[in-house]
Amino acid sequence: MYLTIGYHDHEKVNEIARELIPDQATREVIEVLDMGCGTGLVGDQLFKVGGFKNIFGVDASVEMMAKAKAKESYKQTIELWLGKPETFPKNLRNRFRLVVCCAVLVEGHCDKKLFDEMVMAAKGRGTIIIFSTRDQYLRDYGYQKRMDELEANGTWKLAKSLLTHKYDKLGDQNLGRYKKTEVRICAYEIL
Numbered sequence: 001m002y003l004t005i006g007y008h009d010h011e012k013v014n015e016i017a018r019e020l021i022p023d024q025a026t027r028e029v030i031e032v033l034d035m036g037c038g039t040g041l042v043g044d045q046l047f048k049v050g051g052f053k054n055i056f057g058v059d060a061s062v063e064m065m066a067k068a069k070a071k072e073s074y075k076q077t078i079e080l081w082l083g084k085p086e087t088f089p090k091n092l093r094n095r096f097r098l099v100v101c102c103a104v105l106v107e108g109h110c111d112k113k114l115f116d117e118m119v120m121a122a123k124g125r126g127t128i129i130i131f132s133t134r135d136q137y138l139r140d141y142g143y144q145k146r147m148d149e150l151e152a153n154g155t156w157k158l159a160k161s162l163l164t165h166k167y168d169k170l171g172d173q174n175l176g177r178y179k180k181t182e183v184r185i186c187a188y189e190i191l
């Protein structure tokens with residue numbers, strides 16, 4: 001359904017990941033964390049098109065992750081409730097050279113504490129973190145403020161920011177609650 005009306009987050013995230021990690025041999029070996037992997041759209045794209053071969057997915061929904069697992073693009077899928085940095089598992093900390101998170105920073109899902117977990121999961125300097133959210137949510141839910149704080153305190157620097165659209169195949173029509181919507185994809189590099 002999402003795909004037929006124009007959901008592109010997974011494609012854009014993959015394109016940016018390839019651009020920022022251009023070396024194929026590196027992509028094959030580094031460990032990647034997909035936060036809120038859902039049914040595995042992002043990991044599948046990173047694996048099949050991006051050439052990333054060590055992808056781990058976490059999500060609160062085991063039902064959705066069962067579909068991700070069936071795609072066979074993930075090394076492991078792990079049940080995890082995100083947004084609680086104090087309980088973020090030790091074995092996922094300081095580990096991943098690429099952290100991705102698509103369409104999880106949304107109303108009713110996760111708050112800005114998710115950024116702290118992205119940083120926790122990162123394996124130090126040079127790690128790339130890429131996430132997508134509605135452009136409007138950056139302001140409405142304080143996401144931009146926290147992103148700027150992490151930049152100001154020297155945790156990360158902006159590597160790429162892309163404004164795009166989802167559900168663009170709808171044109172000017174609405175389909176139930178779906179309509180063409182601005183999406184911001186940000187990539188940060190850990191300093």
Ligand SMILES: C[S@@+](CC[C@H](N)C(=O)[O-])C[C@H]1O[C@@H](n2cnc3c(N)ncnc32)[C@H](O)[C@@H]1O
Pocket residue numbers: 009010035036037038039040041042058059060061064080081082083101102103104109110
């Ligand atoms: C809109 S789906 C996006 C799935 C996938 N990233 C994609 O782009 O296709 C949002 C996903 O985030 C997960 N999610 C939402 N809040 C969560 C939380 N607090 N902890 C873990 N997963 C969460 C949901 O279970 C769902 O799989």
